[in-house]
Amino acid sequence: MIKKFGTINGLLLGIVSVFGAFIWEGGAVNALFLLPPMLIVFGGTFAAVIIGFGYENFKNIFKLIKLAYFPPSYNPHPIINTFVQLAFKARKEGLLSIERDIEKIDFFFCKKLLRNAIDGTDPETLQDLAELEMKTIQERHYSNIFIFTKMGGYAPTMGILGTVMGLIMALSHAGAEPTTLIKSIATAFIATLWGVFTANLIWLPIADKLKKCHLDEKQMMQLSLQGVLALQSGEIPVLVKSRLVSMLPQREQEQIRR
Template identity: 30%
Template structure:
């Protein structure tokens, strides 16, 4: 359980609702099922028009990652890679075949399997980098869905408020009902703004951070496997991976720059 996500939402709701009650309000005043249906249903409909179905299904699973998440133990992965490097240096890369069952990360396991099977380091790098890029392409769309929902929700809330005001206008002969109706109409706006700013946009930001951390971890695994395959000194591998603070974006820009440089050297 991600206590920061759960605690953040609880703190926000307690602060907002508590302040409202301190001013004499009540939770019943902002409890409107119709407004919730308009805002949630309208927002889901809007993002369904914008994104393909497979992206929406992936985002539905990704949203769970805001509350349920298991961080990678970078130190444990680094230690495991160094142990593999020591064993490969003493007994050969094929000796790691018996250790594959102890590798739980599918990405690292795939890289080690390629190395054990005798794949050249250049091909291993291409395969693993393609795996990272393909997975990243989908993972980057999940925050985009939440950001779009955060943009649509307040507008849909305004639509709900206008619909409520239309109903109010039909009862202008009863001033008491008009006052209550206006209050109810603006509940939809509250729902829209709250959904966007208390969940959708913050959740999108958290998923972006986690995506970057995940890519950096995979980049470290990739470099570790390549280093083992090339027979580098285990101490050098440990130092190389431990001090590899370059972000995936900078790595990708460096790679793109190298490709462009190769292209300019061709006749």
Template identity: 30%
Template sequence: MDIATLIGIIIAGGGILFAMFETTHGNLAAFYSTEAVIVVIGGCFAATLMGMPLGSVLDLFGYLKKWLFGKDMKVAELIKSLTGYAEVARRDGMLALEEALKTQKDPFLRKGLQLAIDGTDPEIIEETLRIEMEALGERHRKGKKFFDIIGSFGPGFGLTATVIGQIAMFQNLGGDASAIGKSLSVALVATLYGCILANVICGPIGHKLAIRSEEEQFIKEMTVVGIMSIQSGDNPHVVEMKLQSFLSDRQRKVLDKK
């Protein structure tokens, strides 16, 4: 699991639960309302179904997996692999990479090098890889859009439930005090649900997915440059220098120490 995500969940969840516990002296049930859940959660899900294709909505667990278990960029490992492939190609020829590719787990890198080994035209190799990059980016954008939609509608449906609760409260003015209290409670709890949904759940998830997508596109851009450099016959040092051009000075210093 992504450590930063785990820490964020613990801090946010723990802080909110602590505040709830302290303000109600342990009566956490005060923050639950079936009516608010139906309007806010159900309403947001319904709005998402109306705003996105069903297939994109059904990919929810895939989006969550990417958010929870996304891996950090392994730039040093990629540069080392591509430089190693360049050495093999320079010394033994492109066909010698066939054996080296058997242990390569990255399908994108494996596909690009296989095209180069097969003698495919450089323009076709680059075009094929960039089409795959664009398709990947589009899939990632759908994941972010999913949580953006829910997050944008959360406060609105929270307000809807709040208005419903207030209407019920005004209708009971002069009547049963407990009914007034229940209606007001529903109104406030619904607002809380909308705020949490937008700012604690969907907002952070959407931002993390966007960052993960940018990181993956960055890695794939490096991969394309490395493959094209190997295919053109550049020596390993040139391949390494091209790949290091993607890095900041600090990243290069860290890489040099390894």
């Protein structure tokens, strides 16, 4: 549970740190929530995404945000244990004997590879198909990640644009009361604050989180491919386990071997 909601906790920590420091210094939070600068930053950033990537891709960003904050859980340990059990059965009763066990596997990519193997697809062709799918998925995932990386660049620029506009308005009232002029200048910089804030605590972290989700899924796909190839070649269960465990980080390998 802590792992799953780590992203939300990080966002809350960032909000508390930034706005808490502002309040600590005697600032009023309502002074930061001004609609004109926020409209420039958020509206301008979204407009840039629509122009650069199209409306269809823009619609997907809200699903991707949800995915970043509530990512699927990929645990490699159960799938390794599953392949070890399948290896026992396949060596004893043949590869066709594991057909009924496929539905017990949750990971769809793994199921598909096992079905292809049982249907008689040779290892070389199976590996080519799996690598092609992994490459296609990587291209699609990285195109989504690129959108948020660009948003992390658009937002501060829109913030600067809002600040320049605010300063123009402030200077146009240069003959007014000094307090009014100072207040207008302070208001102008709020756009920059929102631009930098959203870039560094929302858009760029989402891009990093989506990249981590991709790497976790990629690891599961690679484990699945190696597991199926091991079953096809008739490797003994101990060797199957060693092969798959070697693909994990060293700390996880040590935990499994204890």
